[in-house]
Amino acid sequence: MALADTGKAIGAVTRLLRDRLHVHPGVTVNDVTVGKPEPPPNVTNPRLNLFLYEIQLDASLRNKSLDEGQPAPLWLVLKYLLTAFDEQGESDTIQAHEFLGEGMRALQELAFLPLSGSLTTLNALKDNPEVLKITFDEASADLLSKLMQGSEEKYRCSVAFQIRPVMIATSEPSSYSLLVGIDYLANEVIGEKGIQISVFPFGGPTLSAIAPPKFTPGDTITLRGSDLNLANLSVRLGTIELPITGQSSDTLQCLINGTISGGNVISAGSHPVSVIQTLPNGRKRASNLLVGNLLPLLTSVVPNNLARVNPGDPASKIYGNIDLTGELLGTDEDDVFVALYQNGSVVKLFDELATLTPQTHRRVPIKQENPIPAGKYRVILRVNGQQAKNSPEVDLVVP
Structure with missing residues (x-):
């Protein structure tokens, strides 16, 4: 299942950042590494280093689900440090500062991180419904000191930034259930006769309700409202015109006809429903919009x-x-x-x-x-x- 690949999203974001910085035309270093901001021994190549130092849950998306009835995924904020090293492995030289500025400029140009790279990276991130956004953070001396403390670690000037939102979909089964009001043994719709929908009349061609609110190809739906007995009326579901089979001052009956069932012009889903009146001068006047739910x-x-x-x-x-x-x-x-x-x-x-x-x-x-x-x-x-x-x-x- 494609959503299962999102478990690799954290590593995929780091790989995507590394690859994009490495090929950016404005970055002149020979390498982009991943890990704590410490140079490995015997390294003579200038480089940029990415260090993922914190992962947070995105509070604004905590309860956002991909589909109604499905458990909400984890929405993450990944926080990184970007550190530059010169040919001697030092980060506090003029050359290192130049490389750090190049890295900052590249990140600024990649504010909306485009997807590219290996199939593993694409599979882990392609189902993320939100665009990955790079935002710079404050890299205070207190933050850098905490991250680089220790007897063998050296304070190194670095830049902090974050990427959000990164999605990891849960493997927990969704909570879908069978529909209420359906006799699945007899394959019949039951219980809808007891539904009462109030109708509030308004001046002009106006819609107030659709019955039933959910329908399939071949069904007849009834639109309720006011001034629905006018001449030259038509009904639209999305961009599709429905044939009118019955008309009175407060109701219109329409057929969900065979053109829709072919699937060439519309798909199942929620679509706007409106009544269109063609005026004598040829112009068209539309009623208010209601939502009709076209079922598979x-x-x-x-x-x-x-x-x-x-x-x-x-x-x-x-x-x-x-x-x-x-x-x-x-x-x-x-x-x-x-x-x-x-x-x-x-x-x-x-x-x-x-x-x-x-x-x-x-x-x-x-x-x-x-x-x-x-x-x-x-x-x-x-x-x-x-x-x-x-x-x-x-x-x-x-x-």
């Missing part, structure tokens, strides 16, 4: 090429694929999560899916290095934060 439609889940890690052992864990079919199952650019649910909790979470047919046929790979126990699971699908109503059961067994 998961129709079937089928195991594919399952195998045991230890063939012949009936208790061995299994690996292979699960093929999903339906509508609006997401594209490679969408935020898609699939969870295997068993005995009241999520057993395994996947965030990397293969696309067989865009939006209608996707594959969940269960890798051999991360197998799961055999058994029956409910498959929970979320696309762009919206969870499919249907969670079919799949029996993952190997004959």
Whole structure:
């Protein structure tokens, strides 16, 4: 799973800093090292040294989660010292001070740290939703004295800076659960007749509510508001125009039609809904916006090429694929999560899916290095934060 690579994020940031400083055209030193600001013996090359002296939790992002129902990752602030050494390994000479200034200028130009380098570095940092920001800190004499105290350590003038926010995603399974108001045995929606939505009339074409607030391709939705019986009205979901099937002064009924279900023009997720009135002069007047939640439609889940890690052992864990079919199952650019649910909790979470047919046929790979126990699971699908109503059961067994 891609988020598992974020456990290497701290080392990846240090490697990225070292590599970017080393190739920066304004830095003339021969080497950039990592470690305590002390020169190794018999070193004759001028160099810059990076020392990670403190790691803090970013308090402003402490409870920020990547997806609703998923545990919040660790958001870190990494604090570094940058020290320069001349050819004799000294840090308090004119030449060392020149190198230190070059390093500061390079860091200032890299204020927003771009991702590059090895595959290990990219995998550890590419899922970080925030841009890595370099900020200079005060490097007081007290701070440097504390970091360099000791009988064999020398006080060295250095520059302090920090990088934030660095994400380390937790490996703890998410707390997704089955939807309330769904009879999964009969595959029916229940309980929504008891939902009451108050309607407050306003002057002009105005929307106040959508029923139901979550819908799938083929559903009919009802928009409530005022002045909805005017001529030349149309309804938009995002940039898509919906056909109107019923109209009165305070309601409009619209069909989530087949154009949407193809997935070529829109993906599942939360989209703005508005009523557009075409005026006699050809101009268009839009109502206020409401949010409509377009759900993916998961129709079937089928195991594919399952195998045991230890063939012949009936208790061995299994690996292979699960093929999903339906509508609006997401594209490679969408935020898609699939969870295997068993005995009241999520057993395994996947965030990397293969696309067989865009939006209608996707594959969940269960890798051999991360197998799961055999058994029956409910498959929970979320696309762009919206969870499919249907969670079919799949029996993952190997004959």
